[in-house]
Amino acid sequence: MTTSQLSPEAAPTEPAGPGAALLLLIAAASALGPISTLMMIPALPEIRDVFGSTNAASQAIVSVFLITFAAGIPLAGPLSDRYGRRPLVMWGLVIFIVGTILATFAPTLEILIIARAIQAIGCAANTTVARAMLGDIYTDWRLARALANLTLVMMIGTSVSPYLGGVLTESFSWHAPFVLMWILSVAILLAALRSLPETRNLQGRSSNMAEVGRASMQVMRNPGFLGCVIDAGVIYALYLGFISIAPYILSDTLGMPATDFGVYILLLSTGYFFGNLYVSRLRGHTALERVARFGTWLQAASACIAFGFVVLGFTHPLFWFGPMLPLAFAQGLTLPHVTAMAVRMAPGFAGVASGMIGFSQQAIAALAVQAMGFVATDTPVPVMAFCATLSLISLAAMLLLTRLVHPQEAA
Secondary structure: OOHHHHOOOOOOOOOOOOOHHHHHHHHHHHHHHHHHHHHHHHHHHHHHHHHOOOHHHHHHHHHHHHHHHHHHHHHHHHHHHHHOHHHHHHHHHHHHHHHHHHHHOOOOHHHHHHHHHHHHHHHHHHHHHHHHHHHHHOOOOHHHHHHHHHHHHHHHHHOOHHHHHHHHHHHOOOOHHHHHHHHHHHHHHHHHHHHOOOOOOOOOOOOOHHHHHHHHHHHHOOHHHHHHHHHHHHHHHHHHHHHHHHHHHHHHOOOOOHHHHHHHHHHHHHHHHHHHHHHHOOOOHHHHHHHHHHHHHHHHHHHHHHHHHHHOOOOOHHHHHOOHHHHHHHHHHHHHHHHHHHHHOOOOOHHHHHHHHHHHHHHHHHHHHHHHOOOOOOOOHHHHHHHHHHHHHHHHHHHHHHHHHOHHHHO
């Protein structure tokens, strides 16, 4: 791949973007996975106590979901390239509904974990196809802006999910968030059956699975793509690893209820929202790239400041959630550009690239979440050390990516 393929400017022949209704629909389908996870994270301490499990065992509710999600994404991307986007979304929604019903009535922790894995299979199709559909429509710098707009719509649900999950858990039980997810997923399926179009041009080219496989291998041999994969995965792992262990620290150390976690997590959602909002207003590849680099530096500075606070003994949640506000804003600046760059590296095979970068995000995040299940929860020091370390790895990945994509600029 050449540099010119990575940063084309707007072409006048590009089609118009998706309408508001279509953007809302694909955002809703794509958000089911994050919403289902964020909504039940406040319930993890109660689930642990109800089933008499350990922190590490209850963390499997999140990590198994992410592992299964990661395993399904590389398959969902090529399948959508071969058979179309619409069928993958439909089947993904049906599978997610089955898993949600099973989770609602799970009598044991083991059954609940299996149900979460079934949910993840459905989410793998929905999330991958949402990015691929935008990749079908945009082939230039506007893809990053479109991904930011998609995230802004998704944030309507994800920003309130932790607080809503805490309220439902305290008012009823840990089953209540799953009941709400079942209702939402059925509504999205009915809307998709009626309104979701096919964006993949299946007649325009012959995309057999052998061709898709060759495209996958070609993409994976691109050092620039691997740089995007590492950076996107580390950014997501930092965020999810932090929020997966924070409820235990608030509950076990400070005695705070699940709703308090939902309030604090709104800081992160607010920051990420405004980061994406800023990106959605940018024009041109150069501006997007410059802002993404700044975001990586800001992410590292914020995580290191938070780690410094807790090491010095400032362990009130404001001292470690507070710096996460600019950190989340920084991630909102960086992640759309990194994701769009990866998708553009596979022209004609947006599903392949979307699947591979999605796999990296979920796989790295799954390892991070499960690792957090073994750290001490009587202090925020270990989790903030983890965040600071990953932020520096992300910074190194971005610097490497800059050298790979623009060697003359780095020189």
